[in-house]
Amino acid sequence: MTTSAVLPAKKFRPGFWTFFFGLVTIPFCIVTVLRFYKGLGAVTHLSDKFPWGLWIGFDLLCGVGLAAGAFTLTAAVHLFNLKKFEPIVRPTILTGFLGYIFVITALMFDLGQPWRIWHAIVYWNPHSVMFEVAWCVMLYTTVLAVEFAPVVLERFGFHAPMRIIHGIITPLVIAGVLLSTLHQSSLGSLYLIVPSKLHPLWYSQLLPLFFFISAIGAGIGMVILESYMSKRAFGRHLEMDLLEPLARAMVVALGIYGMMRLQAIARNGAFSAITDFTYEGRMFLVEFVLGVLLPVALLSFRRLRTDPTWLVAGSFLAVLGFVVNRLNVSITGMEGAAGVRYVPSFPEIIISVGLVGIGMAAFALAVRYLNIFPEQAVHAEGRPEGG
């Protein structure tokens, strides 16, 4: 079937992952019922000693971080006028929007009393980073929804609201970049309050900056991965002429981030944890070698950067390293002070995996029924001319 010239871009082809996530649905529903009927203690390994686990470490910290491609690309296209990235703005905004919906849904599981989530709107505490986080989530989800709205509106032919959104696109994009900057960094600021608890390999007064820069790196990595997966799933071509400069930007972001991290560790005098090969040191090495050193080393070579396989591999490593970093900050780095080892329970993992599956299904549905990839390349070779 490799000779087929026309790939059915919108035909539903269930694969391994469809069955995998389909299978997860049943335990997902069971755990959901148990969690709200019996409480957090019944389904999670959380405790008084370790109150935040996988749902904060992965769902919240990674979900927000991996949505960072949206503000990076909208800024590039609308503010820096790099028009050539226009074709991948829509799928990236969709990813950002779904990422934030994912985060909010995960919060509904993790909050003790999620039906009070609106309290953050009426009871204010501007001294709280969590207050900032709550407002960033609310406002930026709104911005992403408005930025994405034209895709839905054009589908149903509502042109008047589209014109309004088009008219305010610049302030909208600026608001989006502002909110993202605040939000990405505020997730790092969350951990500024625990100087006596977070391991010196990760604690730094620069945590907000680290979270921001690494989110840009991982956000770009996600854009590249997503282009690759769209290519596989919908028979699209890899836009190498777009992705190669993105990879360069990712290398720069990761490079700056890596240098700053090493400086911070030196300032904390925490290199001994690495050389002594402690638990924290080993986890740091996984994060740093996989997520920073390898992708920077690989993608610094033009030959590898322009090869789709290496490009995707490098981006995958960067995203993986980013996930390990967020888990390290929220779990590994906190275990020492807590005096316990936290391993997520099976139900906790089921919820996280299930939410990822729902997000991917939503993405696939949107691609099928909305014009997410504007110059939809239905044919395997040769893209439409002009435009």
Place this chain on the structure above:
Amino acid sequence: MTVGLLFDATRCIGCGACASACKEQNKLPGPVEDETSAYTWTTVQPKGDTFVRHLCMHCLVPTCASVCPVAALHKTPEGPVVYDSEKCMGCRYCMMACPFDVPKYQWDRAVPIIGKCIMCTSRVKQGQPTACAEACPAGATTFGSRADLIREAKDRIRQNPAGYVDHIYGLTEAGGTSVMMLANQPFEKLGLKAALPGEPPAMRTWQVLSNIPDFVAVWGVFLYGVHWITARREAVSAHQPPPRSPGTASTDDPHTGRRS
């Protein structure tokens, strides 16, 4: 005037009257547990031949109150750090952030709230001592104004320097607390958090948060400026002829004329 508690580990006999009195005063269900929980707000734990109490330290600048997004926790003028369960949405950031690991959670409930010592705030408001201080038969926990308690603690150390380590736990820890402790051995050996920063952790996040308005202004103007420059550049280049080979002056072009 802010009040507080002084716990003297050298006087504690480990009878547990304070823990029982706390249960009764705050109507907490179940028996007194070995460790503090959402249902046991204070305990007396044996450490070698000494006993040590665990309870909320009621920080002068409470970390829990600074991190709570809905302001469910706050420091009262009288001294106690109190909790409003009606506001709490259960994010558990207070548990994460507390340098003393004090707030506990009702993990077994579908509608859970936080549990921690509130220094018998209703009694304190009426000028009464806390239930634990009133119940203590050995004078190990005393209630009073924080200034008086500090003076008292210093006196005890001065009068019996061999019987105490020369440190009042809570005088400066995490910026100072309303509950203070004395002991005859290093406090980390008694299971208390040692090596805490002298300034309140809340200052570290406030440094960042207080700069947000300035940051938004500068970053917003910068982003708009970038947009303005790139848009202007595009507008200008749209009005100019396409690039030609070098040596050809633009005014020579008969089709585009001069400047537009």
